[in-house]
Amino acid sequence: MLHNTRDRSYAVPRIHFHQQLADLKDRLLAMAALAQQAVESAVDAYCNFDDGLCQYVRENETAINLAQREVDEMAYDLLAKEQPMAVDLRFILAVIKINGDLERIGDQAMGIARRTRELLETDRPELPVDIAQMGEQACRMIRTSVLALLDGDAQVADTVLTMDDEIDDLNRDAQRTLLGKIQESPECAEHALLAIMVSRSLERIADHATNIATDVIFWIRGADLRHQLSMAE
Amino acid sequence: MLHNTRDRSYAVPRIHFHQQLADLKDRLLAMAALAQQAVESAVDAYCNFDDGLCQYVRENETAINLAQREVDEMAYDLLAKEQPMAVDLRFILAVIKINGDLERIGDQAMGIARRTRELLETDRPELPVDIAQMGEQACRMIRTSVLALLDGDAQVADTVLTMDDEIDDLNRDAQRTLLGKIQESPECAEHALLAIMVSRSLERIADHATNIATDVIFWIRGADLRHQLSMAE
Numbered sequence: 001m002l003h004n005t006r007d008r009s010y011a012v013p014r015i016h017f018h019q020q021l022a023d024l025k026d027r028l029l030a031m032a033a034l035a036q037q038a039v040e041s042a043v044d045a046y047c048n049f050d051d052g053l054c055q056y057v058r059e060n061e062t063a064i065n066l067a068q069r070e071v072d073e074m075a076y077d078l079l080a081k082e083q084p085m086a087v088d089l090r091f092i093l094a095v096i097k098i099n100g101d102l103e104r105i106g107d108q109a110m111g112i113a114r115r116t117r118e119l120l121e122t123d124r125p126e127l128p129v130d131i132a133q134m135g136e137q138a139c140r141m142i143r144t145s146v147l148a149l150l151d152g153d154a155q156v157a158d159t160v161l162t163m164d165d166e167i168d169d170l171n172r173d174a175q176r177t178l179l180g181k182i183q184e185s186p187e188c189a190e191h192a193l194l195a196i197m198v199s200r201s202l203e204r205i206a207d208h209a210t211n212i213a214t215d216v217i218f219w220i221r222g223a224d225l226r227h228q229l230s231m232a233e
Numbered sequence: 234m235l236h237n238t239r240d241r242s243y244a245v246p247r248i249h250f251h252q253q254l255a256d257l258k259d260r261l262l263a264m265a266a267l268a269q270q271a272v273e274s275a276v277d278a279y280c281n282f283d284d285g286l287c288q289y290v291r292e293n294e295t296a297i298n299l300a301q302r303e304v305d306e307m308a309y310d311l312l313a314k315e316q317p318m319a320v321d322l323r324f325i326l327a328v329i330k331i332n333g334d335l336e337r338i339g340d341q342a343m344g345i346a347r348r349t350r351e352l353l354e355t356d357r358p359e360l361p362v363d364i365a366q367m368g369e370q371a372c373r374m375i376r377t378s379v380l381a382l383l384d385g386d387a388q389v390a391d392t393v394l395t396m397d398d399e400i401d402d403l404n405r406d407a408q409r410t411l412l413g414k415i416q417e418s419p420e421c422a423e424h425a426l427l428a429i430m431v432s433r434s435l436e437r438i439a440d441h442a443t444n445i446a447t448d449v450i451f452w453i454r455g456a457d458l459r460h461q462l463s464m465a466e
Contacts, residue, residue, distance in 0.1 A: 076322070076323075076326065079312070079322060079326070080318060080319070080322055083316040085313060086313070089309070089312060089313055090309075093309065093312070093329070096326070096329070096330075097329075097333065100330065100333065179422060179423060179426060182415060182419065182422045182426075183419045183420070183422045183423075184419075186415065186416045186417075186419040186422075187416070189412060189415045189416050189419075189422075190412060190416075193412060193415075193426075193429070196426070197433075200430075
């Protein structure tokens with residue numbers, strides 16, 4: 001009888017703890033949805049020179065910053081009160097890092113919207129760059145890394161790492177082509193520079209998605225994948 | 234007698250734990266020294282078009298990446314084995330975040346060196362921008378945030394937050410002046426674009442120093458200062 005009581009008193013907090021972990025994951029996924037929406041809206045705002053969307057990205061950023069605080073506080077509380085071990089500890093640490101990357105994705109989206117806004121009233125030259133395509137690739141990487149987190153699937157996370165090379169190539173091509181355009185038509189310099197900055201922001205957003213994927217891998221496999229490539233060079 | 238023995242058996246692991254915390258701090262400070270050296274060398278490499286320094290930054294980055302892993306592993310081990318509470322838990326979480334920011338400072342320095350290298354063999358036009366001054370300001374911010382960490386001094390950390398506004402202004406001025414230069418002398422476009430990218434990297438390095446300062450404040454005061462400005466807007 002005493003034994004049963006003990007078992008139950010142990011089981012209740014464990015269920016409670018796993019419920020809290022599930023809540024933390026849900027909150028992080030909501031944060032990820034906000035970050036992804038920020039990137040999609042910022043790219044649309046740039047492609048269509050849409051002031052309303054720029055404003056939307058700004059409001060969205062406030063929501064992202066609030067969400068980041070909440071996720072961090074939940075994670076800290078769990079660490080302080082539950083003292084989790086092994087895979088649960090790795091999960092909470094991964095959440096803290098992923099949360100930081102999602103907030104930085106929001107920052108980059110905000111930077112795209114802010115710069116777009118500065119040029120709203122000017123003429124828009126035709127530029128030899130496909131920002132929409134780069135935006136889609138960056139969003140695909142965020143989506144895939146979040147899916148890997150949702151399903152706890154390290155193999156899905158692996159695919160994000162290879163996608164990162166593609167966007168690096170797109171960014172390098174964009175920078176080269178746009179520099180040529182500036183030299184050929186200096187009157188386009190302001191818009192071409194904006195496009196270079198947007199391209200670079202998308203490449204950095206892709207880097208953050210890659211960080212999220214490596215954090216998912218760290219959580220699941222317990223391995224630290226960062227810098228393996230640079231160490232192998 | 235029994236009481237004394239108990240006291241000692243409690244004291245030994247605590248001393249051991251605090252020694253481990255001190256070791257973690259020392260390791261993080263060594264990591265900070267590497268990151269600061271990377272920025273100084275990258276700015277020198279850019280200002281003097283020095284290939285040797287570009288190479289040095291590259292080697293330094295490998296050392297930074299290794300150091301980051303070590304710091305992270307030490308922090309994770311402490312969390313898993315010692316289950317620290319309150320101020321110690323906040324310190325270890327701050328270390329994990331600061332470690333990430335230092336690694337990103339190294340990345341930005343590496344980006345400056347990589348771009349500088351691409352232009353080593355070309356003519357160097359006189360450009361209306363003081364990258365050395367921006368570099369000094371960014372390094373001052375890293376130094377000050379690390380000092381705040383070393384002394385556990387939140388007031389010193391506060392000063393970094395105000396320094397960030399100055400470098401934002403310098404970056405904005407540099408971007409505007411260099412865009413004017415590109416429009417006026419398109420043959421300088423490649424170098425002016427490099428200068429714009431370097432200026433932007435230094436501004437991002439300053440952002441990371443600001444993140445470090447807010448993490449120090451979080452550790453000491455237990456308050457989360459992030460986004461207070463954006464929320465007050």
